[in-house]
Amino acid sequence: MSLLEIKNLNVKYKVEGKEINAVRNISLNVEAKDSIGIVGESGSGKSTLAMAILRLLPEKIVETTGEIIFDGINLLEISENKLRKIRWKDISVVFQKSMNSLSPVHKIGFQIKDIYKVHEPNATDEEIKEKVLELFKLVNLADRVYDLYPHELSGGMMQRVSIALSLIFYPKLLILDEATTALDVVTQGQILDEIMKLQEKLHLTRIMITHDVSVVSSTCKKVAVMYAGYLLEFGYVSDVLTKPKHPYTQGLLKSFPSFTGERKDLRGIKGSLPDLSILHGGCIFADRCEEATSICFREKPKMVKFSDSWNVACHLVVGEDYE
Numbered sequence: 001m002s003l004l005e006i007k008n009l010n011v012k013y014k015v016e017g018k019e020i021n022a023v024r025n026i027s028l029n030v031e032a033k034d035s036i037g038i039v040g041e042s043g044s045g046k047s048t049l050a051m052a053i054l055r056l057l058p059e060k061i062v063e064t065t066g067e068i069i070f071d072g073i074n075l076l077e078i079s080e081n082k083l084r085k086i087r088w089k090d091i092s093v094v095f096q097k098s099m100n101s102l103s104p105v106h107k108i109g110f111q112i113k114d115i116y117k118v119h120e121p122n123a124t125d126e127e128i129k130e131k132v133l134e135l136f137k138l139v140n141l142a143d144r145v146y147d148l149y150p151h152e153l154s155g156g157m158m159q160r161v162s163i164a165l166s167l168i169f170y171p172k173l174l175i176l177d178e179a180t181t182a183l184d185v186v187t188q189g190q191i192l193d194e195i196m197k198l199q200e201k202l203h204l205t206r207i208m209i210t211h212d213v214s215v216v217s218s219t220c221k222k223v224a225v226m227y228a229g230y231l232l233e234f235g236y237v238s239d240v241l242t243k244p245k246h247p248y249t250q251g252l253l254k255s256f257p258s259f260t261g262e263r264k265d266l267r268g269i270k271g272s273l274p275d276l277s278i279l280h281g282g283c284i285f286a287d288r289c290e291e292a293t294s295i296c297f298r299e300k301p302k303m304v305k306f307s308d309s310w311n312v313a314c315h316l317v318v319g320e321d322y323e
């Protein structure tokens with residue numbers, strides 16, 4: 001059984017009389033100890049997908065359908081109370097600015113203790129501190145950080161604290177949403193290395209959201225490519241990022257010249273994301289696709305298995321490889 005099974009997930013935002021289809025019919029299996037990178041342009045629905053897993057989207061304006069089965073439990077069906085026990089303990093998340101939720105007037109350690117006690121009311125201060133310092137070590141933070149105020153930390157230190165915090169209950173699944181994006185390249189590299197070591201040590205399963213394909217190629221085993229709410233391609237990094245099947249993935253890789261080694265084409269993919277509030281027939285990428293044929297404008301491509309561990313949603317790919 002997969003650790004996480006997302007089945008036919010749809011997420012709509014209902015704002016200003018419009019329905020924004022941010023995640024459309026996504027199915028995705030995450031196996032235990034997987035590391036999956038989710039890539040795609042800004043606005044393609046990556047964060048919405050992650051927040052839907054944790055059910056952290058604003059319920060008043062969001063409609064979610066489908067199934068999100070974690071460890072055998074459909075997260076979309078359980079009570080908020082039950083879900084609260086799963087968040088952080090079993091599934092935790094680190095954002096680009098997770099630390100913003102901390103208060104500026106209290107020391108880091110004091111705040112961690114407080115939050116920890118909400119989940120574990122019987123834990124003693126010493127116990128918690130010991131646990132936190134152990135995690136600090138794993139993310140290369142000095143003990144003294146425990147007694148600092150949030151404003152005394154650099155961006156890299158803040159993200160390290162956030163990561164340490166996210167791991168305090170040894171969750172099964174760790175979701176990182178652009179967690180290292182705002183950092184300088186050196187710090188980003190160091191933290192990514194630490195994350196990979198942690199994953200080994202703590203037997204974590206990791207989903208990593210980023211718009212940076214090179215981050216995925218250096219830190220993930222598998223990759224999911226999203227576009228305008230759709231999952232277009234999913235498979236091993238060694239397959240998808242070296243011999244991409246979907247024209248969108250191909251275009252996305254071209255916009256990372258350092259990655260493919262092609263230095264000529266810096267413009268990436270012509271055009272921009274479609275309006276997510278307008279329903280469309282055909283393939284969502286057809287308008288921007290240089291290879292689109294008439295069927296692409298007529299029929300929605302299904303996600304098909306190109307090989308056992310490689311899924312692609314493109315009419316052209318099926319036509320080519322199923323002969």
Ligand SMILES: Nc1ncnc2c1ncn2[C@@H]1O[C@H](COP(=O)(O)OP(=O)(O)OP(=O)(O)O)[C@@H](O)[C@H]1O
Binds near residue numbers: 042211276
């Ligand atoms: N709270 C919200 N209310 C209305 N629309 C939203 C909300 N949050 C996101 N959206 C819309 O949903 C779509 C997907 O956004 P999302 O943030 O999931 O994309 P993303 O791939 O994470 O982008 P980025 O790389 O910029 O973080 C976008 O069109 C966005 O404008």
Ligand code: NI
Binds near residue numbers: 048
């Ligand atoms: Ni995002």
